[in-house]
Amino acid sequence: MIKHHPKLDLIQAYTQGKLPASLSAAISIHASMCPDCQQLIDEQTELHASSVFENGGVNEVIYETETLSKIFAEADLDAMISAITSDDSVSQSQPVADKQVEINGQTYQLPRALANINHSNFSGIGKISRASLDLGEGDLHSHLLHIDAGGSVPSHTHKGFELTLLLDGTFSDESGEYVKGDFIMLDSSHEHTPISEKGCLCMTIADDALHFTQGLSKLLNPIGKMIY
Amino acid sequence: MQVTNSVMAKRDKTPPKGRYQSSMSxxxxxxxxxxxxxxxxxxxxxxxxxxxxxxxxxxxxxxxxxxxxxxxxxxxxxxxxxxxxxxxxxxxxxxxxxxxxxxxxxxxxxxxxxxxxxxxxxxxxxxxxWPLVEGEVTETESFSDYLMDKRLLNLVDTLPDNQQQIVRAVYFQDMTQEQLAKLLNIPLGTVKSRLRLALAKLRQQLDDQSQD
CATH class of the missing domain: 1.10.1740.10 (RNA polymerase sigma factor, region 2, helix turn helix motif)
Known part of the structure; x- marks a missing residue:
């Protein structure tokens, strides 16, 4: 059972379109596996929609609704409407092409939210391999991370935050076991050593490189960016 | 353009409120x-x-x-x-x-x-x-008597297309199996067997989930 969910403020920002694409996609994927969160999202969307359209907005300074003629004094309103309605075709929803990834002989189906996001080839060390998602979000780095059966990521903390969304399989750390759909948000106060007994595929989003904390793996810090 | 619809006219007269209240009738x-x-x-x-x-x-x-x-x-x-x-x-x-x-x-x-x-x-x-088409799993009145459980709705989505079609028509749209056979131009027996397969699969998956 999914035990880890996005917090309410994250869900609200998501319904309002205020999160970066990476986090938005992660919440979308989580919600597609978690009916409770999907319901919360539907409710929040409705709430926000009515606050936007039926009034000025909750706790926001009410704006005077400008009249149409004032707004569209220069733009030609009639022309805009007839330009829109002159095209009588309707958008057919395109069936979304299945996107699969194959890692070390194992094939995974990627969720729809990732279907149109390009990713690099998988590369890595030992049982850990990853591919970066090409989202162009500056310091926010998103990856697909694969852990082969029996693999683990050396103990580390995060300087910023690190989100792990389990897409398939299971893994565990000091806090317990995680299953498909779990939305695990960690910050610099957490130190953990994820281990996957049977292998797993995750989506990870971090706003800084990991900081390895133990023994030899400290040597990885300078090259941490390369393996995780 | 002259705005003549009643909704607009009514709302324009409403004085701005200091805080949110659902003013839409x-x-x-x-x-x-x-x-x-x-x-x-x-x-x-x-x-x-x-x-x-x-x-x-x-x-x-x-x-x-x-x-x-x-x-x-x-x-x-x-x-x-x-x-x-x-x-x-x-x-x-x-x-x-x-x-x-x-x-x-x-x-x-x-x-x-x-x-x-x-x-x-x-x-x-x-x-x-945010898919506008599928993905919404909110219940609708038309089938709230039947498959209330969202988990079930999600499972229906995982069925093969031809089975989904039958399950949705029979349970969500209240069609009879005879009507459906005619509509899809397939034998009644095929409708029945697809429905049986689909229900068996749903039951199986529900069992699997409850063991998790």
Whole structure:
């Protein structure tokens, strides 16, 4: 059972379109596996929609609704409407092409939210391999991370935050076991050593490189960016 | 353009309130829904004009606050209303208010526009992140007596297409198996066997889930 969910403020920002694409996609994927969160999202969307359209907005300074003629004094309103309605075709929803990834002989189906996001080839060390998602979000780095059966990521903390969304399989750390759909948000106060007994595929989003904390793996810090 | 619809006229007289209260009456909401359905079903241009008049100033306001740019705000209005015109058939009144649906269309347009500016990407991800078509699992009155459980609804989505089609028609749309056989032009026996397979699979998956 999914035990880890996005917090309410994250869900609200998501319904309002205020999160970066990476986090938005992660919440979308989580919600597609978690009916409770999907319901919360539907409710929040409705709430926000009515606050936007039926009034000025909750706790926001009410704006005077400008009249149409004032707004569209220069733009030609009639022309805009007839330009829109002159095209009588309707958008057919395109069936979304299945996107699969194959890692070390194992094939995974990627969720729809990732279907149109390009990713690099998988590369890595030992049982850990990853591919970066090409989202162009500056310091926010998103990856697909694969852990082969029996693999683990050396103990580390995060300087910023690190989100792990389990897409398939299971893994565990000091806090317990995680299953498909779990939305695990960690910050610099957490130190953990994820281990996957049977292998797993995750989506990870971090706003800084990991900081390895133990023994030899400290040597990885300078090259941490390369393996995780 | 002269705005003549009653909703607009009524709202313009309402003095601005200091804080949020749902001031929209049921009649207003019903009117918006009717217009949107008329656009979807009859490609009704008058209804579209009415929707445009009601929503455009509001969308422009929201977009202006987000982008702080007049031209960009007008572009959001134009793109949103274009999508309303072209995608109205994807709106289902039983799933929610017209305002909610048009809000999601606007939110998606603004999201893609912002990404274009900030990440220099024109990948139009919004429809994958917030699918307008499937993915909504809210119950609707028409089948609330049957498959109330959302878990079940989600499982139905995982069935092969031909089985899903049968399950949805029989359980969500109240069609008889005979009607369905005729509609799909397949033997009644095929309908029955697909339904049986589908139900067996659902039962199996429910069992598996409850053991988790």
């Amino acid at each position: 049921k009649d207003d909401s019903k009117q918006l829904t009717e217009w949107l359905v008329a656009v979807a079903e009859k490609r009704d241009k008058k209804a579209f004009s009415a929707l445009f008049s009601w929503f455009a100033p509001k969308i422009k306001n929201v977009a202006y606050r987000q982008f702080n740019n007049e031209a960009q705000a007008l572009e959001i209005v134009q793109d949103t209303m274009t999508n309303v015109w072209r995608k109205a058939h994807l709106y289902h009144p039983e799933k929610g208010a017209a305002t909610t649906w048009i809000y999601t269309v606007m939110r998606n347009v603004a999201f893609d526009a912002l990404r274009k500016i900030q990440a220099k990407k024109e990948d139009l991800l919004s429809d994958d992140i």
